[in-house]
Amino acid sequence: MAGYRIGIDIGGTLPDLVVSRPDGSTILEKTPTTPADQSEGVLAGLAALAAAEHCPVRSLLEQTASIVHGTTTGDNTLIQMSGAPTGLLVTEGFRDEIELRRCYKEDIWDPAYPAPTPIARRRVRLEVPERMTAEGEVDTPLDEDAVRHATRRLRRFGVTSIAVVFLHSYNNPSHERRARELILEEYPDIELVSLSCEVYPKPPEFERTSTTLVNAYIGPPIVRYLQRLEASLREAGFAHELLIATSAGGVATPDAIGRRAVATIGSGPTGGVVAAARAARRAGLGDVVSVDMGGTSYDVCLIRGGRPELTSDWNWRHRYCIGLPMVDIHAVGAGGGSIASVDAGGVLHVGPESAGSEPGPACYGRGGTLPTVTDADLVLGRLDPGAFYGGRQTLDVDAALDALEQLAKELGTDTEVTAAAVVRIVDAHMTDAIRRVLALAGADPRRLDLVAFGGMGAVHATTQAEALGMRRVLIPQAAPGFSALGLVSADHVIDASRTYLTDWRTLDLAHLNRLADELEMNARAELSHAGVPDDRVRLEWMLNLVYPGQTFDQPLALTRTTDAPIVVEDVAACVEEFHRRNEAARLIEARSQEPMVRGVRLNAIGLVHAPVPREVTGADALAPIGHRRVHAGDGWHDAPVYDGAALHAGPVVTGPAIVQWPFTTLVLGPPQVATPLPAGDVLVEVGAASTSG
DSSP: OOSEEEEEEOOSSSOEEEEEOTTSOEEEEEOOOOTTOHHHHHHHHHHHHHHHTTSOHHHHHHTEEEEEEEOOHHHHHHHHTOOOOEEEEEETTOTTHHHHGGGOOSOTTOTTOOOOOOSSOGGGEEEESOEEOTTSOEEEOOOHHHHHHHHHHHHHTTOOEEEEEOTTTTTOTHHHHHHHHHHHHHOTTOSEEEEHHHHOOSSOHHHHHHHHHHHHHHHHHHHHHHHHHHHHHHHHTOOSOOEEEOTTSSEEOHHHHHHOGGGGTTOTTHHHHHHHHHHHHHTTOOSEEEEEEOSSOEEEEEEETTEEOEEOSOEEETTEEEOSOEEOOEEESOSTTEEEEEOTTSOEEEEEEEOTTTTOSGGGOSSOOSOBHHHHHHHTTOSOTTTGGGGTSOOOHHHHHHHHHHHHHHHTSOHHHHHHHHHHHHHHHHHHHHHHHHHHHTOOGGGOEEEEESTTHHHHHHHHHHHHTOOEEEEOTTGGGHHHHHHHHOOEEEEEEEEEEEEGGGOOHHHHHHHHHHHHHHHHHHHHHTTOOGGGEEEEEEEEEEOTTOSSOEEEEOOOOTTOOOOHHHHHHHHHHHHHHHHHHHSSOOTTSOOEEEEEEEEEEEOOOOOOOOOOOOOSOOOOSEEEEEEETTEEEEEEEEEGGGOOSSOOEESSEEEEOSSOEEEEOTTOEEEEOTTSOEEEEOOOOOOOO
């Protein structure tokens, strides 16, 4: 479908908005976050995009084919514990499973470490007599009177959202579905009823309970927000369906998110990871690490084979387990707004507390007085006080100096030395975050390149790459709004599964194929509703296998194609690959154990036509627009300053130097060399890192 495509990423400081024109060119805008109602910030950003395109907002939206939105509403709800008053109905005997948490404790060495704030206190976790066997047979019929009584009790307690998690409902959901009918009869104006058979239709029990409970808790705030935003967009002239980013790196419709709001947890940074993978392929790079440095956090993700790592089943977010596939992003509290402070022992700390957008760093002039990383970068000459935020905001150098001077007095040193120390510490935090991600994955940083984005990513990236022995850093053209750009190019992704517990040798292929056909029919219907034509749908099939006694299953690719049934040879190939992977991972042979089938899984992808960047051309010469005193590398330099918008393939920029765009700045130390690429990206040669060992 021709027309504009808009990506919106709501972060903690400055939301990013990107519009992709029909010719492939893009416009980037940022607007301040509006925490009270994020939809107000979205509409303000759309107005800024329209102004940049020299047209009214209505005209822009009427010509827009799609809007993809990444939201932190779910994350913020869990962080602030401000979700809907939530109750839980469980099978008799399972009332306290959510509290047991599989005995998981974030800090096992701290006996006083507190339990998480409960989503549903014990008085609103109620048992219902009923039970299904693991095979899906009714062991104890559902006590309908007990469901009605529990619903009335929860209503009296002020509950507005109810999670229903009955034993083995993934094999037979009839009790859960009947419970929803009874709840709606007793409580017709309830905001949401979340069934585990729809949110997480697979074992184990704790993960299913936790995921469904989180969905019930964050669902109403997300639904309310999306309804407000959709209404505002329709009123402003947008005629199509708003699409929402998911934690698996794809997008979904609001209807789908209404049923599984938990799929938006951690979805905010995934757009940038998707775009980073595309940019790395475009630049001819191999495996890379993507880093996103904004105002509040620093997000790290390893991308191998052109795809980000995914984790499932054991994802802990904001102290709750969410058993859905998520792009494996590691976040630390390090960003431009990270606050620097000195503890009682005279030790300098940076972060994780952030000044956010209100009041923001001291140099913003909005009432902030605490020194931040942005203040330090400004004092070190790495930011242009007159060109920040596209020249719309003048940074107050004196306010930054005053804030850092107070810190310097506590440390007994001067202001510039203190600013350099703040930058060194935050760089160390971020470098350690990358090192930790790579160590857990068994990856050698010397064999990887870095893709840096976010408003502050290019300011600090070369320092981190140099410390890790990386050879190159890629700064994408739209780096400051890369997460929003990634949303524009993100494919629709539906990850769904059906549970079937059996020994693989006695597998009923007819039953397995019925489950697979049901998954495919539902996925195609949802993608069609989202406007994806059938010829743009790609299906990836997996068989979930596990050794007897293991908790988490392992998905193995099936060779099933469209209109072809799963045959015994497909299953046998999965079993062989399952044995091989376990032997490689554990260095022991376990073929005497026959794996169990836990179900079939479908990854349905609706392919989106990604924007194709136009090649940037220009004259051979590249002249600086000025010079300024900059702290880069190990000391101070009189560095040339270049206009990033004037970069084009051909001339290179050699450090020490500064390259500045409207929303970000690249700091080059000696002897780093930046080479502009045809698509407008910039590839920095950090040094000749060794690839041995």
